[in-house]
Amino acid sequence: MKSELKIKAIENGTVIDHITANKSLHILKILGLPDDDIINVTVAMNVSSKETGRKDIVKIENREIDHQELNQIALIAPKATINIIKDYKVVKKDQIILPEVITSLIKCTNEKCITNYENEPITSRFNVIESQPPVLRCHYCEKLIKNEDIEKQFE
Ligand SMILES: [Zn+2]
Structure with a gap:
């Protein structure tokens, strides 16, 4: 039923x-x-x-x-x-429409990225390269963040 x-x-x-x-x-x-x-x-x-x-x-x-x-x-x-x-x-x-830039919500997966510095970390910033599924590029180190990496951060 x-x-x-x-x-x-x-x-x-x-x-x-x-x-x-x-x-x-x-x-x-x-x-x-x-x-x-x-x-x-x-x-x-x-x-x-x-x-x-x-x-x-x-x-x-x-x-x-x-x-x-x-x-x-x-x-x-x-x-x-x-x-x-x-x-x-x-x-x-x-x-809803995926913005072109995502700030602070996601962490860069590159440990050496300036946004992950322990002292004086700066706010993360990503440019949206593709939307479905989403692919982001870190504004600072250019590391690509894929769909799976994004979802993992909200589990
Ligand atoms: Zn980065």
Whole structure:
């Protein structure tokens, strides 16, 4: 028997839909959630979806998430969509777009990179070379960071 998981509608907040199946916990790490200010974060994993077969959904109550922050989700879930909810209604629907530059979120995998110096480390900065799957190039040492390396950092 097939059962469909229904998750409670939220009054105000952000719903991130069409997350690649089983990647929702990576997404929470990217967004630094849950944190103390968040009243409620609901995660649905491996839900059946007409378009993609399986997907994850994250619902964050009482917080609208900054667009820049949301776009970084594209590193892990390129097909994710964002719904902003007010009074139980979707007031804004958005596709996320991987930014051309990613700063501070990811660590360079080159131990000798200037961004990994123990004394005076500087903020990491990567140029996005490819988006699906993502490949990044370190702005400082030019090391290529591939999809697997990115995912590992959010496990
Ligand atoms: Zn580097």
